[in-house]
Amino acid sequence: MPTLKHTPKPTGHFSESLARGLSVIQAFDRDAPMLRIADVAKRTGLDRAAARRFLLTLLDLGYVGRSDDLFYLRPRTLDIGFSYLASLDLDRVIQPFLNELTEATRETSSFGIADGFDVGLLARSANNRMLNVSVALGSRVPAYSASLGRVLLAGLSPEQFKHYLEALPTGSVAPEALDRDALRASVEQTRSCGWVTVEPGPGRGFRSIAVPIRDGSGAVVAGVNVLEYPPRNSAPTMVRKYLPLLRNAATQIEAAMRLAQHSVATWNTATHDTAPPSG
Amino acid sequence: MPTLKHTPKPTGHFSESLARGLSVIQAFDRDAPMLRIADVAKRTGLDRAAARRFLLTLLDLGYVGRSDDLFYLRPRTLDIGFSYLASLDLDRVIQPFLNELTEATRETSSFGIADGFDVGLLARSANNRMLNVSVALGSRVPAYSASLGRVLLAGLSPEQFKHYLEALPTGSVAPEALDRDALRASVEQTRSCGWVTVEPGPGRGFRSIAVPIRDGSGAVVAGVNVLEYPPRNSAPTMVRKYLPLLRNAATQIEAAMRLAQHSVATWNTATHDTAPPSG
DNA sequence: ATTTATTTGTGCGATAATCGCACGATTATA
DNA sequence: TATAATCGTGCGATTATCGCACAAATAAAT
Known part of the structure; x- marks a missing residue:
């Protein structure tokens, strides 16, 4: 660019x-x-x-x-961005819970935050069946396509979500064969349920389920998911088997985040700001 | 600081x-x-x-x-450092080989570069037995303590290594109960063998083996290792079983790096520069 | 070989961005 | 209430930054 x-x-x-x-x-x-x-x-x-x-x-x-x-x-360039990662203290605050989650489900679990139009993957506990579908840590995936993204979008206020949809480049949603209306519906359902599953589809060979992570004020600041690759359970089964574990992990992470010195503010900014500079 | x-x-x-x-x-x-x-x-x-x-x-x-x-x-801060990771194209150039390595050994393998006094972990393919010993990607470990660090130190010229030892804060080595002489001996042996194993010890519950990765000019620019946690094989067994696989992976990675547009220079800077600003 | 088109390195004057003190307002601490 | 920090801000002085313009070096094309 x-x-x-x-x-x-x-x-x-x-x-x-x-x-x-x-x-x-x-x-x-x-x-x-x-x-x-x-x-x-x-x-x-x-x-x-x-x-x-x-x-x-x-x-x-x-x-x-x-x-x-x-x-x-x-490599020194990494120091700059890693100041941020260090400030989050992922190893201590997040990773242990992801590990537990992966141990319990025998599937891969991830932790991500909203970052503009994308989801930023910040931590992961990998299942070794998933070796070939590696997504590098720190990489971004479009918010509309991933289960993590859905729960984050569902955390936006109606106005913010409207802004998001408007600012989203028109072509972006097409490749996933997911139009704006469907996305809106999915996000609304996510908001009322408190969780979301994303089905495998063209260009996506996995099924995943995600729940939001909230700060003290109740705002959605991040999300955790469990991902099956290849999908072995139906969506309802995943919900039944994994949702309680996910909710449990989310609660623990929320508590740990609150205990961490800087819980509220640092994470709270994970909302989608439609305007990088202005407008 | x-x-x-x-x-x-x-x-x-x-x-x-x-x-x-x-x-x-x-x-x-x-x-x-x-x-x-x-x-x-x-x-x-x-x-x-x-x-x-x-x-x-x-x-x-x-x-x-x-x-x-x-x-x-x-989170946007990550963009800065990630410009670097993106420029390395880890997903394409490195990760697949790590995945193969992990698949073959059923153990965790990592890829790291030298960065000052530390080793920067840039890519990893994790074995799920190792969930509880997670080290976050991008984190640094002191070069003297890890097997990856040893192969990188072994890649330094005698003068550079001398500088490294001199500039190394005196207290740093103590906690590992590894004095300078032992480190020097280990590094020299690594240089002549082309590989190194690091034994489990106080504060380190794993055994690992590493080999260097060289650029076109033969300079050591990175390293790969395989790590057993908990250690299940003796050091000689690890060498016998894993060294060929490691060598093979290293060769492939070297080839891939040469094919990548910017092989030589980008990696070549991974040498220890003893002086951040000057002196 | 000779041109043509791109590079980089550098000097320098004009400009505008940066500095950092100093002040008043606000809030925490004693 | 007094004391000590903090922030926000304005403003003059300074100097760092800008960006043109030139020479030299290199690569590609004729």
């Missing part, structure tokens, strides 16, 4: 340089892991000289490396 | 603002997930007004949130 335009910032208290520098990091991509100065300039919309300054800065800080004219990200 | 002092940058081509802004992100921490402006100012050594500007910038960009006076990192 080249040429990110910076919307004029409302307040004068804004550091252009920081924003531009961060955009330089994100100019790197699976499809463009190595870039020259000019490439970065094009992708970010920065002047070539500016792009160069930021690259040299990041080089100096150890976030990027260079080989001749090509720049690339270095 | 408060008050990171900025070494005066050699070149004039350096963006203070970017460096300072990044330091603001990293002011957040497992032990300090929520900070007030003044806290951030203290931890970064910035003026309060400056810290505030950066925080507001990050807030506007969606990287941090705030609840009253407290700021905290938001």
Whole structure:
């Protein structure tokens, strides 16, 4: 996604340089892991000289490396994002409960939060039958397609969900053969039930069930699911066998999150904000 | 780690603002997930007004949130580090081979790179017997203590390794009851053998074996290991049963990495740089 | 070999972004 | 009530940043 335009910032208290520098990091991509100065300039919309300054800065800080004219990200870049993961203390607060869940169900369980239009997978306890369907930790899946996404969407207020639907790129839902009306219906049902199952379909060989995780105020801030691959139980069976375990795990996680110093606020932001910068 | 002092940058081509802004992100921490402006100012050594500007910038960009006076990192922060993971294309280049390895050994296998004094775990294929010993992806383990770390240390030049030992905080090695001489011996043996096993011991209930992964120039850029928890085979048995599989996987990964567009450079930086800024 | 089109590196003046003090308002603590 | 922190903000001074323009190096095309 080249040429990110910076919307004029409302307040004068804004550091252009920081924003531009961060955009330089994100100019790197699976499809463009190595870039020259000019490439970065094009992708970010920065002047070539500016792009160069930021690259040299990041080089100096150890976030990027260079080989001749090509720049690339270095592992240290992970430190930035991992400040967030560390602040969540996943190992202590979440992982143990996922492990219990997986042990009890003998299936793979995951923990995710809402992040824009996607679900961010933050923790997982894997069942080894599922080796071939690996989804890397930290990756995003579209919120509308996954069971985790459904429970998160169901946690939105009607207005927020309306915003979500409106802002959702029109083409996005099509590939799953799931139109907006069906999605709306599914989300509404999820809201009233407190859980949701997602059926296998074209391009998705698994069946999964998810429940929301709420903070002290009752707002949905995350979700847990159990995933069968290949699906071995019918949806009703999954509900019968796994829902109690899921609910139990969710309750425990909620308690653990409340005990953690920063329960409410940190997680509470997991709501879909329809506007990255403004609008 | 408060008050990171900025070494005066050699070149004039350096963006203070970017460096300072990044330091603001990293002011957040497992032990300090929520900070007030003044806290951030203290931890970064910035003026309060400056810290505030950066925080507001990050807030506007969606990287941090705030609840009253407290700021905290938001999931979007992961985007930054994940630019790096995406650029590695782990799912495609590494994960399949780990999965094969785990399938063949029925044990857990991991892939890691050197990152400063630590090993960064970037990919894993888990065996479900190992559920309770979960180490979150992306976490660091000290290079001296893990089998992955040993093969990476063994890839350093004698001078680099000397630097590593010198720069290693003196207290670090003690808890593992492994003194510098023993570490040096182990690393030297690893270098000549091309593999290493690490025995279970106090604070470590598993036995593991690792081999290095080299780039086109022969430099060690990463490592793969297989880990038994609880240990079921003796070390010699592990070598006999797993070493061929590990070597095979390493060879395949090396080939895949060479095929990937950016094989050499991106990985090549995984060498231990003893000096974060300078010295 | 000679052009043509892209690169990168660098200097420099003009500009605008950043700095950081200092003030008043607000809230917690003694 | 007094004391100590905190935040928010304005503003002048500074300086970091911008981005053009040029030279040099490289690669591709003629």
